Amino acid sequence: MKLPTARAQALGMHLVLILVTGLLASRLLVANPVPSTPAPVSPASAAVAEPATPWGGDYFPNTLLTDQDGRQVHFFDDLIKGKVVVINFIFTSCSDSCPLETARLRQVQKLLGDRVGKDIFFYSISIDPLSDTPAVLKAYAQRFQVGPGWQFLTGEFADVTELRQKLGLFIEGVDNGRTKDHNLSLIVGNQQTGRWMKASPFENPWILADQLANTLHNWKQPSVGESYANAPEIRPPSNGEELFRTRCASCHSLGPMDGQGIGMRSIGPDLVGVTRQRDPAWLNRWIREPDRMLAEKDPIATALFERFDKIPMPNLRLDERSVQSIIEFLQAETDRQQPLLTPLTVGAEEPQHQQAIAVPDKARVQ
Numbered sequence: 001m002k003l004p005t006a007r008a009q010a011l012g013m014h015l016v017l018i019l020v021t022g023l024l025a026s027r028l029l030v031a032n033p034v035p036s037t038p039a040p041v042s043p044a045s046a047a048v049a050e051p052a053t054p055w056g057g058d059y060f061p062n063t064l065l066t067d068q069d070g071r072q073v074h075f076f077d078d079l080i081k082g083k084v085v086v087i088n089f090i091f092t093s094c095s096d097s098c099p100l101e102t103a104r105l106r107q108v109q110k111l112l113g114d115r116v117g118k119d120i121f122f123y124s125i126s127i128d129p130l131s132d133t134p135a136v137l138k139a140y141a142q143r144f145q146v147g148p149g150w151q152f153l154t155g156e157f158a159d160v161t162e163l164r165q166k167l168g169l170f171i172e173g174v175d176n177g178r179t180k181d182h183n184l185s186l187i188v189g190n191q192q193t194g195r196w197m198k199a200s201p202f203e204n205p206w207i208l209a210d211q212l213a214n215t216l217h218n219w220k221q222p223s224v225g226e227s228y229a230n231a232p233e234i235r236p237p238s239n240g241e242e243l244f245r246t247r248c249a250s251c252h253s254l255g256p257m258d259g260q261g262i263g264m265r266s267i268g269p270d271l272v273g274v275t276r277q278r279d280p281a282w283l284n285r286w287i288r289e290p291d292r293m294l295a296e297k298d299p300i301a302t303a304l305f306e307r308f309d310k311i312p313m314p315n316l317r318l319d320e321r322s323v324q325s326i327i328e329f330l331q332a333e334t335d336r337q338q339p340l341l342t343p344l345t346v347g348a349e350e351p352q353h354q355q356a357i358a359v360p361d362k363a364r365v366q
């Protein structure tokens with residue numbers, strides 16, 4: 001099968017780009033993986049001294065959980081023992097950062113391809129077990145079209161809370177029950193080596209994929225030979241672009257060249273042309289408070305919601321300035337990809353941003 005190579009190459013290329021540009025909008029929260037435990041073992045020594053991790057079966061509970069298909073599994077023995085894993089905590093009725101996180105992980109899953117379920121495992125555990133029954137979780141997973149190797153799990157509320165505490169993903173006082181501050185509910189790790197890292201859902205998917213595919217496997221997989229001479233030119237991103245990449249690109253593409261290598265249908269509509277198609281005030285408000293517009297049954301919002309599998313666009317609590325700079329970026333990107341060759345005449349056809357026809361521009365593939 002050719003795919004892994006192409007994917008790996010693309011991965012390498014993007015990584016170089018990203019590292020070199022220092023565009024990293026989001027930060028890896030490598031520090032403080034698990035509270036009140038010793039520092040992680042370094043990869044080199046971990047490779048030799050295998051059972052050195054202090055975080056084994058006597059640290060992690062063997063909690064009984066149920067997955068989206070109703071199968072019962074034990075947290076330590078079945079889910080993490082000896083494995084490289086991604087774990088996050090969600091609730092399906094969450095309307096802010098969980099959908100972004102799920103969408104981001106879905107991109108990472110695409111990038112990792114068939115390694116997911118083989119040597120990398122994804123787990124989303126509900127913190128709202130009363131509402132999130134296996135059937136509800138299954139429907140959620142299907143709406144986001146997650147692939148195999150990613151389980152959605154539910155269990156007793158107290159047990160799930162304990163898991164969050166053990167993973168260092170529970171902030172007393174902030175995190176009791178439904179929380180707004182969900183940014184740090186994602187952790188990646190290798191149980192065997194004891195290397196655990198918190199990650200941000202705003203993280204670039206290529207970086208997350210690289211951590212899972214390479215870093216956490218102690219770089220055992222052969223790396224890809226890629227000539228950097230082919231690397232696209234580097235531009236400093238505008239504030240709007242950076243916000244778009246970290247907050248929006250988990251669900252939206254920008255033209256047909258965007259998200260290459262991830263190769264999938266976006267969760268939300270492609271946004272090239274949207275600044276020409278929508279009324280500016282509508283667009284501005286929609287980006288700030290889509291949840292309220294949906295609740296008010298705004299006709300455009302409702303139609304889009306129906307068309308996009310009833311996945312609600314999240315309210316990302318952006319301030320006015322951030323929204324403005326994102327819109328400016330969308331406008332600039334639209335003008336770049338779909339230059340207006342002839343002056344618009346009154347009554348000109350409405351641009352079809354869903355089928356953006358872009359001039360391929362290899363310098364901008366990121």
Ligand code: HEC
Nearest residue numbers: 099100103247248251267268269287304305308311312313
């Ligand atoms: C979790 C996925 C997700 C994230 C993250 C997300 N969106 Fe959306 N977006 C959607 C979905 C899904 C729709 C379609 C409407 C719906 O289902 O609510 C949508 C619709 C839109 C639309 C309307 C498109 C049209 O045709 O009018 C715009 C504009 C938009 N999003 C912009 C953004 C921006 C800007 C961001 C980042 C600040 C963002 N979205 C983040 C999922 C997302």
